[in-house]
Amino acid sequence: xxxxxxxxxxxxxxxxxxxxxxxxxxxxxxxxxxxxxxxxxxxxxxxxxxxxxxxxxxxxxxxxxxxxxxxxxxxxxxxxxxxxxxxxxxxxxxxxxxxxxxxxxxxxxxxxxxxxxxxxxxxxxxxxxxxxxxxxxxxxxxxxxxxxxxxxxxxxxxxxxxxxxxxxxxxxxxxxxxxxxxxxxxxxxxxxxxxxxxxxxxxxxxxxxxx
Amino acid sequence: xxxxxxxxxxxxxxxxxxxxxxxxxxxxxxxxxxxxxxxxxxxxxxxxxxxxxxxxxxxxxxxxxxxxxxxxxxxxxxxxxxxxxxxxxxxxxxxxxxxxxxxxxxxxxxxxxxxxxxxxxxxxxxxxxxxxxxxxxxxxxxxxxxxxxxxxxxxxxxxxxxxxxxxxxxxxxxxxxxxxxxxxxxxxxxx
Numbered sequence: 001x002x003x004x005x006x007x008x009x010x011x012x013x014x015x016x017x018x019x020x021x022x023x024x025x026x027x028x029x030x031x032x033x034x035x036x037x038x039x040x041x042x043x044x045x046x047x048x049x050x051x052x053x054x055x056x057x058x059x060x061x062x063x064x065x066x067x068x069x070x071x072x073x074x075x076x077x078x079x080x081x082x083x084x085x086x087x088x089x090x091x092x093x094x095x096x097x098x099x100x101x102x103x104x105x106x107x108x109x110x111x112x113x114x115x116x117x118x119x120x121x122x123x124x125x126x127x128x129x130x131x132x133x134x135x136x137x138x139x140x141x142x143x144x145x146x147x148x149x150x151x152x153x154x155x156x157x158x159x160x161x162x163x164x165x166x167x168x169x170x171x172x173x174x175x176x177x178x179x180x181x182x183x184x185x186x187x188x189x190x191x192x193x194x195x196x197x198x199x200x201x202x203x204x205x206x207x208x209x210x211x
Numbered sequence: 212x213x214x215x216x217x218x219x220x221x222x223x224x225x226x227x228x229x230x231x232x233x234x235x236x237x238x239x240x241x242x243x244x245x246x247x248x249x250x251x252x253x254x255x256x257x258x259x260x261x262x263x264x265x266x267x268x269x270x271x272x273x274x275x276x277x278x279x280x281x282x283x284x285x286x287x288x289x290x291x292x293x294x295x296x297x298x299x300x301x302x303x304x305x306x307x308x309x310x311x312x313x314x315x316x317x318x319x320x321x322x323x324x325x326x327x328x329x330x331x332x333x334x335x336x337x338x339x340x341x342x343x344x345x346x347x348x349x350x351x352x353x354x355x356x357x358x359x360x361x362x363x364x365x366x367x368x369x370x371x372x373x374x375x376x377x378x379x380x381x382x383x384x385x386x387x388x389x390x391x392x393x394x395x396x397x398x399x400x401x402x
Contacts, residue, residue, distance in 0.1 A: 021240070021381065025325050029233040069293060076286040084282060099232075102285055102332050106325040108237065178231045179392025186378075186385025194377035 017140035031145035041138030049130035056126035152176025222350035224398040235326030249363035253356030264348025267331040
C-alpha cells in the first residue's frame with residue numbers, strides 16, 4: 001500500500017513537530033488536555049488548508065519580491081476569521097486557547113507550507129497537502145496531550161463532558177504544568193530520534209550485506 | 212511605581228515568555244548553542260520587543276480602537292512588526308556597522324518570532340496603556356534574554372557530557388529546559 005507507507009512516512013519519519021521541529025510553541029502550550037489540542041488542531045487545519053488553496057490559486061499574480069508579506073496577510077486574514085468564529089460559537093475553548101489562537105499566524109508550519117508547497121503546486125494538491133500536514137501536527141499535539149492528560153490529571157477528556165476521569169489515583173500534577181510539557185516533548189523527541197536512528201542503522205546494515 | 216515593579220517581575224520571572232508561556236521556542240533552542248550568539252539574539256529581541264510594544268500600542272490605542280477596528284489587530288500588528296524589523300535592520304546597518312555585524316543576522320529571524328507578536332497582542336488584551344506596554348515589552352524581552360543566556364550556559368556544558376545517542380542535542384535541551392522551568396515555577400506567587 002503506497003498511500004499507507006506515505007502516510008506512515010509523513011507521520012513518523014518526517015513528523016512536523018518531532019522530526020522537523022516546526023510549530024513547537026503551540027504544541028507545548030495548548031496540550032494540557034485533549035480537548036484543547038483537538039480544538040487547536042481543527043483551527044490549524046482550517047487555516048492551513050484555506051491559506052494553501054488561496055495562495056496556490058493566486059500564485060501567478062503575486063510578484064516574487066513581495067510574496068512573503070502577501071502570504072502573511074492571507075494567513076492573518078484566515079486567523080482573524082477563525083478567532084471571530086471561535087469567540088462566537090465556542091467561547092469556552094476560545095478562553096482556554098487565548099493568545100495561542102491568535103498566534104497561529106506566526107506558526108512556521110503554515111508559512112513554510114505556503115512557501116515550499118502551495119506557491120509551486122496546483123490548487124487540488126495544495127488542498128490535500130494542507131490536510132495532510134495539518135493532521136500530522138494535530139496527531140503530534142494529541143499524542144503530547146494524551147500523555148500529559150493521563151499522567152498529569154488522570155483523565156482523558158475528549159470534548160466537554162465526554163471522557164474518562166480518575167484513571168490514576170494520585171496523578172503527577174507536574175506533568176500538566178508548563179515545565180512538564182518540556183519533559184514530555186523532550187522524551188518524545190528522543191523516542192522519535194531513536195526510531196529514526198534505528199531505521200538509518202537498518203538501512204546501513206542492509207547496504208553492508210549487499211556488499 | 213509598585214505597579215510597574217509588578218509588571219516587570221511578572222513578565223521576567225513569573226510568566227517568563229519562554230519557560231511559562233512557551234513563546235519564542237524556535238530561537239530558544241536554535242540560537243542557544245553558544246553564549247555569545249545567545250547574548251546577541253537576546254539584545255536584538257529586547258530592542259525589537261520594546262519598539263514593537265511602543266508602535267503597536269500607539270496604533271491600537273489611537274487608530275484601531277476609536278474606530279472600532281480592533282478585529283483587524285492581527286493583520287495590522289504582523290505587518291507593522293515585519294516592516295519595523297526591516298526598518299531597524301536598515302537603520303542599524305547605516306548608523307552602526309559594528310552593531311549590525313553582531314546583531315544583523317538575528318534581526319530577520321525575529322519577524323517570525325512569536326514572542327514579539329505575542330507581547331503586542333498581550334499588551335492590548337490586558338488593556339495596558341502606552342507606558343505599561345513599553346515596560347511590559349522591555350521586561351518580557353529581558354526575561355527572554357535571561358532564559359536564553361542560562362540555556363546557552365547549560366548547553367555549553369552539555370557538549371562535554373556523555374548523553375545517550377537518542378537524547379543528543381535538542382531532546383536533552385528540552386529536559387534541561389524542564390529543570391529551568393521548575394526553578395522559575397518557584398517564582399509564582401511572588402507578586
